[in-house]
Amino acid sequence: MDDRELLRDVMDIIGRENCLDDCAVLPSGDRYLVASTDMLHEKSDFPAGMSGFQMGWMAIAVTLSDLASMGARPWFVLLAAGLDRGERLREIMQGAKACCDEYDVILAGGDLDHHDELTLVSTGVGEVEKDRLVRRRGSGISDALCITGMTGRAQAALEGNHRFDKYLFQPVPRVCEGQAIAAAGATSMMDISDGLVISLYDMVDANGCGYAIESQNLPLIPGMEREESIQYSLYGGGDFELLFTCPEDLLPVTGLDVTRIGTVIHAKEVLVDGVKVPKKGYQHFWC
């Protein structure tokens, strides 16, 4: 059973609506509060060679990426740390603080615990005007399918291509881009941390439609063979880019580094150059 199947198994308890998006959405006067929590473990989530500073940075960045995917302004973050050695805390907190400062987010507090394996859990809260919220659900048939930046480099780094280490070790959450994409009128959005294709399958589940990628439109990773670049781009995890859909006539989104990579289709499947592709990417498995 993978984590997506496990989540489906408890949907009746916490409500299907609370399982579909990257964040929880709470009405609050004339706006929504959005909130997200992410648990990271040293062995399964932090690549070998990562510094404490970078672990702290990443713990915050994953949560800011979730908030960004709803079009929200991040407000504050809490960080709970389970430490194998107490002396690791200081560097981790410095990284967490640096990431919060970069995006003008309050590092408001946290919790400390002792643990055999380093465990970091960040929880972020953001705000968004009611007409600016973008969810996973909302793709319109024939909408343009777009991504920010470029996917695949984090995975390439993980597999030894050290030119791209910075994308793996200190990922940049698309905080400003998420708000701008929402303001421009995106119809649906999510972040791509587990990989592009697997994220699109999550979009299929949420929307009941499908997505057709034209591989010629995928941004190519510099200095890499075309076919290899496309494979990394489709299936590689660890990037913190956003994918979104919008009516064609909204493009280009002024001033933003976004690429149209395909189109929303009626059939509930994910196609690359017209061919259905496997649901593959980064997942946790329980055996």
Place this chain on the structure above:
Amino acid sequence: MDDRELLRDVMDIIGRENCLDDCAVLPSGDRYLVASTDMLHEKSDFPAGMSGFQMGWMAIAVTLSDLASMGARPWFVLLAAGLDRGERLREIMQGAKACCDEYDVILAGGDLDHHDELTLVSTGVGEVEKDRLVRRRGSGISDALCITGMTGRAQAALEGNHRFDKYLFQPVPRVCEGQAIAAAGATSMMDISDGLVISLYDMVDANGCGYAIESQNLPLIPGMEREESIQYSLYGGGDFELLFTCPEDLLPVTGLDVTRIGTVIHAKEVLVDGVKVPKKGYQHFWC
């Protein structure tokens, strides 16, 4: 180094003000949002024999207790679960949902991860009017020192006195009491999850004054010898009671089960019947 020392070590990074209370406090229009995160691990935080349902309940209860200690109404909770076996999730989520339902709190979402040791991290957000917020800091010299309910039974259960298992396995956060105590005009408050005396030392740190307990006023644990009951009450951890201070003339707080156990004093120490007592209770240690 214990967790309190470790926290002091990073105060310069996240700000001393963010380390003093059970919750982070964020101004939001005419009120405050308060937020708290708590990490629990199977080996160090869940007593042997606890069911999955009870673990889920406790993960929520610890966070609701933190929110209550600020006088806040709990609003929503997120729960991140690191699971050794996926099939444990369902029962844990049922316990978490039951605790949320009991206090009319939204279980808004969470995160799933795989982990060798079961790890639950709950993060709660609540609201409180600006003039109702109660912090750890604010004790006035000669204020009455009070607690809700009774401390010590959870520790007695942990040590084999199974009559008290329910206090250990399914603790009741003082959600309504916290709000009522704040409304009545408490000057300072915190929750007592690590033990009464160690919590009072935290109050000393936050307030720069001290606390004198009169042991004859401590509620006695039913069916236990007086001296043994007092030791459990002073040093036992695992209860989810609140301690607070208020001007004497506020007492009794109508309709609430609270007991005056002592007085706020000038000297920065914790006294029991006039004698300074050791800073002892439940703490995590890093060696």
